Amino acid sequence: MGKGRLEAFSDGVMAIIITIMVLELKVPHGATFAALMPLIPVFLSYILSFIYLAIYWNNHHHLLQAVRHVNGRILWANVHLLFWLSLILFVTAWMGENQFARLPVALYGTVLLFCAIAYLILTIMLIAHHGKESELAIAIGRDFKGKISLGFYVLGILLSFVNSWVACGIYAVVAAIWLIPDRRIERTLGSENLSNK
Amino acid sequence: MGKGRLEAFSDGVMAIIITIMVLELKVPHGATFAALMPLIPVFLSYILSFIYLAIYWNNHHHLLQAVRHVNGRILWANVHLLFWLSLILFVTAWMGENQFARLPVALYGTVLLFCAIAYLILTIMLIAHHGKESELAIAIGRDFKGKISLGFYVLGILLSFVNSWVACGIYAVVAAIWLIPDRRIERTLGSENLSNK
Amino acid sequence: MGKGRLEAFSDGVMAIIITIMVLELKVPHGATFAALMPLIPVFLSYILSFIYLAIYWNNHHHLLQAVRHVNGRILWANVHLLFWLSLILFVTAWMGENQFARLPVALYGTVLLFCAIAYLILTIMLIAHHGKESELAIAIGRDFKGKISLGFYVLGILLSFVNSWVACGIYAVVAAIWLIPDRRIERTLGSENLSNK
Amino acid sequence: MGKGRLEAFSDGVMAIIITIMVLELKVPHGATFAALMPLIPVFLSYILSFIYLAIYWNNHHHLLQAVRHVNGRILWANVHLLFWLSLILFVTAWMGENQFARLPVALYGTVLLFCAIAYLILTIMLIAHHGKESELAIAIGRDFKGKISLGFYVLGILLSFVNSWVACGIYAVVAAIWLIPDRRIERTLGSENLSNK
Numbered sequence: 001m002g003k004g005r006l007e008a009f010s011d012g013v014m015a016i017i018i019t020i021m022v023l024e025l026k027v028p029h030g031a032t033f034a035a036l037m038p039l040i041p042v043f044l045s046y047i048l049s050f051i052y053l054a055i056y057w058n059n060h061h062h063l064l065q066a067v068r069h070v071n072g073r074i075l076w077a078n079v080h081l082l083f084w085l086s087l088i089l090f091v092t093a094w095m096g097e098n099q100f101a102r103l104p105v106a107l108y109g110t111v112l113l114f115c116a117i118a119y120l121i122l123t124i125m126l127i128a129h130h131g132k133e134s135e136l137a138i139a140i141g142r143d144f145k146g147k148i149s150l151g152f153y154v155l156g157i158l159l160s161f162v163n164s165w166v167a168c169g170i171y172a173v174v175a176a177i178w179l180i181p182d183r184r185i186e187r188t189l190g191s192e193n194l195s196n197k
Numbered sequence: 198m199g200k201g202r203l204e205a206f207s208d209g210v211m212a213i214i215i216t217i218m219v220l221e222l223k224v225p226h227g228a229t230f231a232a233l234m235p236l237i238p239v240f241l242s243y244i245l246s247f248i249y250l251a252i253y254w255n256n257h258h259h260l261l262q263a264v265r266h267v268n269g270r271i272l273w274a275n276v277h278l279l280f281w282l283s284l285i286l287f288v289t290a291w292m293g294e295n296q297f298a299r300l301p302v303a304l305y306g307t308v309l310l311f312c313a314i315a316y317l318i319l320t321i322m323l324i325a326h327h328g329k330e331s332e333l334a335i336a337i338g339r340d341f342k343g344k345i346s347l348g349f350y351v352l353g354i355l356l357s358f359v360n361s362w363v364a365c366g367i368y369a370v371v372a373a374i375w376l377i378p379d380r381r382i383e384r385t386l387g388s389e390n391l392s393n394k
Numbered sequence: 395m396g397k398g399r400l401e402a403f404s405d406g407v408m409a410i411i412i413t414i415m416v417l418e419l420k421v422p423h424g425a426t427f428a429a430l431m432p433l434i435p436v437f438l439s440y441i442l443s444f445i446y447l448a449i450y451w452n453n454h455h456h457l458l459q460a461v462r463h464v465n466g467r468i469l470w471a472n473v474h475l476l477f478w479l480s481l482i483l484f485v486t487a488w489m490g491e492n493q494f495a496r497l498p499v500a501l502y503g504t505v506l507l508f509c510a511i512a513y514l515i516l517t518i519m520l521i522a523h524h525g526k527e528s529e530l531a532i533a534i535g536r537d538f539k540g541k542i543s544l545g546f547y548v549l550g551i552l553l554s555f556v557n558s559w560v561a562c563g564i565y566a567v568v569a570a571i572w573l574i575p576d577r578r579i580e581r582t583l584g585s586e587n588l589s590n591k
Numbered sequence: 592m593g594k595g596r597l598e599a600f601s602d603g604v605m606a607i608i609i610t611i612m613v614l615e616l617k618v619p620h621g622a623t624f625a626a627l628m629p630l631i632p633v634f635l636s637y638i639l640s641f642i643y644l645a646i647y648w649n650n651h652h653h654l655l656q657a658v659r660h661v662n663g664r665i666l667w668a669n670v671h672l673l674f675w676l677s678l679i680l681f682v683t684a685w686m687g688e689n690q691f692a693r694l695p696v697a698l699y700g701t702v703l704l705f706c707a708i709a710y711l712i713l714t715i716m717l718i719a720h721h722g723k724e725s726e727l728a729i730a731i732g733r734d735f736k737g738k739i740s741l742g743f744y745v746l747g748i749l750l751s752f753v754n755s756w757v758a759c760g761i762y763a764v765v766a767a768i769w770l771i772p773d774r775r776i777e778r779t780l781g782s783e784n785l786s787n788k
């Protein structure tokens with residue numbers, strides 16, 4: 001089974017999530033700096049989530065490049081990932097509108113955690129389908145970044161009840177770790193022409 | 198006539214429906230668990246509809262894989278399906294905001310019924326265009342799951358006036374039946390390379 | 395210059411317009427038939443506009459199939475068409491929420507008229523680029539349906555100030571004329587394999 | 592690394608931004624001309640931003656045509672551009688709803704400035720990746736239009752505090768400069784067949 005429509009559908013959903021998130025920046029009535037002030041936390045949460053969604057799109061892009069064929073279980077693992085990514089919209093808005101209060105920050109981290117778990121499941125399904133000796137499996141390797149992220153999210157969720165800014169700092173650190181694109185796959189596949197879309 | 202843009206347009210519409218549905222999860226003003234409570238029925242209806250739309254995308258994906266060419270009638274049968282799918286947005290929100298009251302649950306089932314009928318019509322048009330001896334026709338076969346679903350939806354609509362939770366249970370059972378991807382087509386086409394998008 | 399991204403962008407914009415239009419069906423608070431009643435005109439205007447957008451997508455699809463290459467002027471003629479199509483969202487909502495009052499119905503027809511003019515301009519640009527002897531020019535021919543539609547829209551706009559329902563009837567008649575896909579192009583190109591997307 | 596999904600994702604995001612912007616044209620309650628009047632500034636800001644987004648899509652389309660392969664840094668430079676483009680949604684609505692008041696007009700220009708900087712960065716990254724002797728580098732050349740635009744935006748931002756209409760006039764002039772598609776690339780690549788998407 002081809003991967004073309006899986007990529008197209010995922011690109012569509014991720015493009016929509018990342019774009020309609022900006023609608024949460026509700027236009028203020030006044031035309032003054034003072035009217036913009038209450039939007040600052042919403043804007044900060046928008047930036048963080050924009051980066052996270054871009055990371056997921058980027059990694060998804062890299063991951064799917066190494067994929068040769070998909071099956072029904074992989075389609076569902078991908079839909080499962082998109083489900084959790086769609087909830088980023090909700091928790092971003094809730095966190096921003098409540099000035100990074102504890103419970104919204106904890107829920108934000110929880111959704112990030114489930115996104116990461118869903119991505120891990122997708123990776124596992126793909127390796128199971130391609131074989132442990134496949135280019136894909138070698139490219140992903142031990143997935144150190146993926147596993148350490150899970151730990152950071154749990155830490156962030158727990159710390160959010162102590163100090164929500166520390167939790168946000170941890171989420172930002174994880175984003176920074178991932179901002180570096182998945183060079184493992186890029187390196188392994190580097191010598192091949194993968195532009196045969 | 199090629200099927201590329203039919204797939205692209207359908208993917209686009211289905212990706213948008215599945216994603217903007219999350220906007221019905223209106224962000225609560227408070228930052229407490231109590232503020233989240235009223236969202237639980239809306240969230241449950243979101244999960245159910247997300248799964249249904251994913252099933253339709255998945256089955257559409259499988260169905261179109263076996264398609265070789267399309268005509269004007271098939272394009273319109275597809276648009277007709279997208280029309281009913283778009284109404285899932287409305288009935289999901291209405292059902293969720295009214296805590297699964299009887300009339301919204303009945304209307305939700307009615308929209309699901311018309312989606313299923315529209316999908317059936319699309320299937321019939323495709324078989325008429327490809328011939329009864331075509332790979333597509335063989336892959337679809339007697340379409341047992343498609344026909345039994347129609348019966349379940351009618352049952353759910355009728356029961357929704359007695360007990361709306363029983364009706365929702367029936368809708369969930371139909372979703373569970375379909376969660377298994379359409380192995381008939383996957384099996385028939387399994388040996389071929391269909392990744393030539 | 396290739397036409398791939400022109401198609402992709404147009405599909406994207408048309409898919410978004412057709413889908414977010416359903417958001418104008420604002421979810422009523424009550425769970426009764428009475429609560430749904432005020433939505434009926436909005437729903438009717440939604441159906442009409444859904445059909446119109448599907449017609450434009452369908453005809454755009456047929457038109458672009460016969461296109462071999464595009465230039466900067468064609469890209470802009472296409473963007474100009476998308477601009478007027480995007481305004482269908484606004485006039486549909488305004489017409490529906492005002493129970494098909496005269497001015498909204500006249501403005502609805504005006505937007506349809508400019509969509510048709512924009513489509514005509516796109517057609518002219520394409521023929522100018524491909525030559526009058528091209529397959530495309532032959533396929534489009536004298537464009538009888540396109541020209542008669544312009545007359546009908548003007549008639550509808552004028553009549554909307556007398557009786558807005560008569561105007562809506564005229565808009566529906568034009569939609570019915572177009573519902574038949576553009577068989578001219580389909581016939582001319584019928585013998586070729588156009589699935590080489 | 593192929594450019595297919597980079598184009599698809601960018602097309603998706605730009606198509607969504609350009610389309611949901613029309614949702615800021617909030618449907619008025621009355622069905623009279625008087626009810627439409629307050630929408631005129633919002634509509635004017637919509638037209639300006641629609642043209643700007645179409646220019647960005649158009650130039651992005653032209654730019655990517657000359658691209659042969661991408662890397663992680665290019666993906667991020669592209670995401671950075673999409674981030675600033677997404678903010679056009681917010682500043683367009685703020686400017687329109689405040690009848691082109693000074694601060695919103697200045698912020699509008701600031702977002703346009705950052706879009707232009709982000710586009711410049713993307714261009715630099717692409718040239719760095721393809722080499723100064725590449726077809727792409729020759730096609731872009733000294734990028735006179737890109738650099739002069741930056742100056743105009745700064746001028747517009749400064750003048751917006753004196754007279755916001757003069758600032759808007761400057762933004763419109765820059766749009767007019769760019770409305771002419773990037774003929775440099777079109778000319779350089781004109782003899783090649785670039786339709787091999």
